[in-house]
Amino acid sequence: MIEIDALTRVYGTTAVVDNVSLTVPRGEICVVVGTSGSGKTTLLRMINRLVEPSSGSVRIGGEDTRGFVAYQLRRRIGYVIQGNGLFPHHTVGQNIATVPSLLNWDKARIRARVDELLTLFQLDPEDYRDRMPRQLSGGQQQRIGVARALAAEPEILLMDEPFGALDPVIRSKAQADLLAIQRRFGTTIMLVTHDMTEAMALGTRIAVMDAGKLLQYAPPAEIISRPATVFVDALIGSGDRPFRMLALQKVRDHVEPGAAAGLPIDEEASLREAYAECLWSGRDAVPVVRDGALVGRITLARLTALAARPQ
Amino acid sequence: MAARSQDAMASPPRRTGGGVDFSALLSRFDRLGVIVALIVAAGSLALPFVTFKANRIAPGQPLGISEALAFPEGPVFQAVILAGALVALIRLPSSLRLAAGLLLIAALGLMLGVAATGLMPEGSRVARVSPAAGFWLLVFAFALVAADALARMQLGPMTRLGLLALVALGLGLMLWSGLWDDVSILREYANRGAAFRSEAQTHFALAFGSLGAATLIGVPLGILSYRNRALRTGVLNSLNVVQTIPSIALFGLLIAPLSWVAANIPGASALGVSGIGFAPAMLALFGYSLLPIVANTVAGLEATPEPVRQAARGMGMTRRQILTKVELPLALPVIIAGIRIVLVQNIGLATIAALIGGGGFGVFVFQGIGQTAMDLVLLGAVPTVALAMAAAIVLDAVVDLASPGQARPR
Numbered sequence: 001m002i003e004i005d006a007l008t009r010v011y012g013t014t015a016v017v018d019n020v021s022l023t024v025p026r027g028e029i030c031v032v033v034g035t036s037g038s039g040k041t042t043l044l045r046m047i048n049r050l051v052e053p054s055s056g057s058v059r060i061g062g063e064d065t066r067g068f069v070a071y072q073l074r075r076r077i078g079y080v081i082q083g084n085g086l087f088p089h090h091t092v093g094q095n096i097a098t099v100p101s102l103l104n105w106d107k108a109r110i111r112a113r114v115d116e117l118l119t120l121f122q123l124d125p126e127d128y129r130d131r132m133p134r135q136l137s138g139g140q141q142q143r144i145g146v147a148r149a150l151a152a153e154p155e156i157l158l159m160d161e162p163f164g165a166l167d168p169v170i171r172s173k174a175q176a177d178l179l180a181i182q183r184r185f186g187t188t189i190m191l192v193t194h195d196m197t198e199a200m201a202l203g204t205r206i207a208v209m210d211a212g213k214l215l216q217y218a219p220p221a222e223i224i225s226r227p228a229t230v231f232v233d234a235l236i237g238s239g240d241r242p243f244r245m246l247a248l249q250k251v252r253d254h255v256e257p258g259a260a261a262g263l264p265i266d267e268e269a270s271l272r273e274a275y276a277e278c279l280w281s282g283r284d285a286v287p288v289v290r291d292g293a294l295v296g297r298i299t300l301a302r303l304t305a306l307a308a309r310p311q
Numbered sequence: 312m313a314a315r316s317q318d319a320m321a322s323p324p325r326r327t328g329g330g331v332d333f334s335a336l337l338s339r340f341d342r343l344g345v346i347v348a349l350i351v352a353a354g355s356l357a358l359p360f361v362t363f364k365a366n367r368i369a370p371g372q373p374l375g376i377s378e379a380l381a382f383p384e385g386p387v388f389q390a391v392i393l394a395g396a397l398v399a400l401i402r403l404p405s406s407l408r409l410a411a412g413l414l415l416i417a418a419l420g421l422m423l424g425v426a427a428t429g430l431m432p433e434g435s436r437v438a439r440v441s442p443a444a445g446f447w448l449l450v451f452a453f454a455l456v457a458a459d460a461l462a463r464m465q466l467g468p469m470t471r472l473g474l475l476a477l478v479a480l481g482l483g484l485m486l487w488s489g490l491w492d493d494v495s496i497l498r499e500y501a502n503r504g505a506a507f508r509s510e511a512q513t514h515f516a517l518a519f520g521s522l523g524a525a526t527l528i529g530v531p532l533g534i535l536s537y538r539n540r541a542l543r544t545g546v547l548n549s550l551n552v553v554q555t556i557p558s559i560a561l562f563g564l565l566i567a568p569l570s571w572v573a574a575n576i577p578g579a580s581a582l583g584v585s586g587i588g589f590a591p592a593m594l595a596l597f598g599y600s601l602l603p604i605v606a607n608t609v610a611g612l613e614a615t616p617e618p619v620r621q622a623a624r625g626m627g628m629t630r631r632q633i634l635t636k637v638e639l640p641l642a643l644p645v646i647i648a649g650i651r652i653v654l655v656q657n658i659g660l661a662t663i664a665a666l667i668g669g670g671g672f673g674v675f676v677f678q679g680i681g682q683t684a685m686d687l688v689l690l691g692a693v694p695t696v697a698l699a700m701a702a703a704i705v706l707d708a709v710v711d712l713a714s715p716g717q718a719r720p721r
Contacts (some may be wrong), residue, residue, distance in 0.1 A: 025520070075626065081622055089640050098628075099627065103625055145622075
C-alpha cells in the first residue's frame with residue numbers, strides 16, 4: 001500500500017507537484033496520466049526519494065519513507081524507466097542480479113532468482129543469461145528491465161513510461177505480460193504514462209494530473225462516465241468515450257444463450273472487439289467460444305446498451 | 312535520330328574476343344598497391360640502398376642494390392622485391408598481403424645484413440655501411456602494405472598482440488644472430504653497449520614513470536572534476552595552458568624553480584631534485600601527461616547514458632557504487648585511450664629530456680647531431696620509434712579488451 005499525503009515539490013516559485021494526496025491499495029495498479037510537465041514523473045520520483053518532497057509525506061506499508069536511508073529505501077522498491085537503462089557492460093544475468101547483489105543475497109539464491117525471472121518472461125535462461133543487453137531486441141531489453149526491477153521481490157513497483165519506446169504490437173504484448181506478472185506476485189504498481197489508452201488498459205485506478213495538481217483519482221469507468229473537469233474529459237476524448245467504456249469489459253461477463261452465424265469470438269476478448277466484429281461483418285450477434293467450445297452469443301443490441309453512459 | 316547515332320558512337324559494342332577490357336584490368340589492381348609499386352620502383356631503382364663510408368663521419372658513397380650486393384644475391388633479392396611489388400599491386404586476400412608485407416620487410420633486413428657484411432673491408436673497425444634512403448623507402452612501402460592489410464582484416468585484440476610478439480621475436484632473432492653486426496647502427500651500439508642499456512632504462516623510467524604518476528593523479532582529478540563543474544573548468548583550463556608551452560621552453564622554465572627548491576628545501580637535493588637533469592624532465596613529462604588523462608576521464612564519465620545513471624540510482628546504488636560499478640567501467644576504454652595518447656607522446660618527448668641532461672635515447676640523437684654522425688642519431692631514434700609503435704599497438708588492444716558490451720567469444 002502506498003499512502004501519499006499532501007505531497008508538494010517546489011522548484012523556485014513553481015509547485016511542480018502541488019498538494020497531492022492519494023492512496024494505492026495493496027495489489028492494485030495506479031496509473032498516473034497527464035501531459036508532459038504535469039508533474040507526474042516528479043510525483044513518482046518522490047516515492048522512492050529520487051526527488052525529495054518539499055512538504056508532505058509518503059508511507060509505504062504504513063512506514064514513513066523519511067525514516068529510511070534513501071538508497072536503502074530504493075532497494076525495497078522496483079523501478080523501471082523508459083529506455084530501460086540496462087547496464088551495457090553487464091550480462092543479462094548480472095543486470096537482473098543488481099539489487100539482490102546490493103542486498104548481499106548468496107550466489108545460489110541470486111542464480112535461482114535470475115533463472116526464475118527469465119523463465120517467467122519467456123526467455124530461456126541457458127540462452128539468455130550470459131548475453132549482453134545489446135544482443136537483445138528492444139522488447140526483450142524492456143522485459144529484462146522489468147525483471148531486474150522485480151528481482152529482489154519488492155512489494156511495490158514504480159514504472160515511468162516503461163513501454164514508451166516500444167512499437168504498438170510489442171507494447172500491447174508487454175502490457176499483457178505486466179498484468180499477468182502483477183496478478184502472480186500481487187505487486188502494488190504505480191505507473192506513469194501520457195497515453196490514456198494505456199492507462200485504461202492497465203489501471204485499476206487512474207490518477208489524472210495537470211499543472212502539478214491531482215484532478216481526479218478514480219477507477220477507469222468513473223473517469224470515463226464522470227470526468228471531474230473539462231481537462232479530464234478532453235484527455236479521454238469525447239469521440240472515444242463509448243469505445244473506451246466497452247474496452248474496459250470482457251465478453252465473458254455478457255454472454256447470453258442463443259445461436260449466431262459466422263466466425264465466433266473468444267470470451268476473453270473485450271466488448272470493444274466484439275462490437276467492432278459486429279459492425280465489420282454486418283451481424284446483429286456473434287457466437288462466443290470458451291477454449292474453442294461454443295458457450296452462447298453476444299448481441300449488437302446488448303453492446304450498444306453497454307456503451308451508453310451509465311445512469 | 313542524330314542523338315541516337317552519337318550515343319552509338321560514344322559506347323561502341325563490347326568487343327567479344329582478342330580485345331582488352333581496360334576497366335576490368337584496372338579493377339584487378341589495388342589502389343594503394345599502385346602507390347606502393349611506385350615507391351618500390353623509386354626505392355629500388357633510383358635511390359641508394361646503402362651508404363658506404365670509410366669512417367663514421369666521412370662523406371658517404373651511395374650504392375644501389377646491384378652495387379651493394381654481389382652475384383647471385385643481388386639478382387635474387389631484386390626478384391624478391393619485384394615479386395613483393397606485384398603482390399602489392401594485384402588485388403589479393405588481405406592475409407596474403409599481410410604475410411607478403413612482413414616477409415618482404417624481413418627480406419630487406421636480411422639484405423641489409425648481407426650487404427653490410429659483403430662491403431665491410433676485412434678487419435676494419437672504422438668503416439661504416441649505413442642503410443640509405445632506398446632501404447628506408449622500401450621498408451616504408453611494405454610496412455604500408457602490411458598496415459593496410461591489418462586494417463582491412465580487423466583482427467581481434469589478442470591476434471594483434473600475437474602478431475606484435477611475432478614481429479618482436481623476428482627482430483630479436485635478427486639481432487641475436489649477428490646478421491646485422493656489420494650495419495652501422497649496431498657498430499655504434501657495439502661501442503656504446505653499456506651506455507645504451509643505461510639510457511634505455513632512463514628512457515623507460517621517464518616515459519613510464521611520468522605516465523604512472525599522471526595516471527595515479529590524473530584519474531582521481533578527473534573524477535573530482537567530473538563531479539565539480541567549477542573545479543573542472545579550472546583544472547582543464549590550466550592543463551590546456553601547460554599543453555601549449557613548447558617542450559623545450561617548459562624544460563627551460565623549470566630550471567629556475569627547481570634549482571631554488573634544491574637549494575632551499577632541506578632534503579630535496581638528496582632526493583635528486585635539481586634544476587637540470589632527471590627531475591625537471593620527469594616533471595615536464597608529467598605536466599604534459601595530465602591533460603589527456605584528466606580530459607579523457609571526464610569525457611568517459613560524462614558519456615554514461617542518462618537512463619543508465621538514473622536506473623543505477625533508482626535501484627539503490629550509493630554514489631560510490633554508481634561510480635565504481637557503472638560509470639568507471641563504462642569510461643574505462645576512454646580513459647585507457649587517454650593513457651595510450653600519453654604513453655606514445657611521452658616516449659617521443661622523452662628524447663628531448665637529453666637536452667637538459669635528463670638522459671634517455673635522446674642522448675644519442677643529440678650526440679649524433681653534434682658529431683654529424685647519422686648512425687648515432689639512428690641508434691637513438693630507431694628504438695624510440697619502435698617503442699612508441701609497440702606501445703600504441705599494445706594499448707589499442709587493451710582498449711578493445713576493456714570495451715564493455717562487446718560480444719564475448721563463445
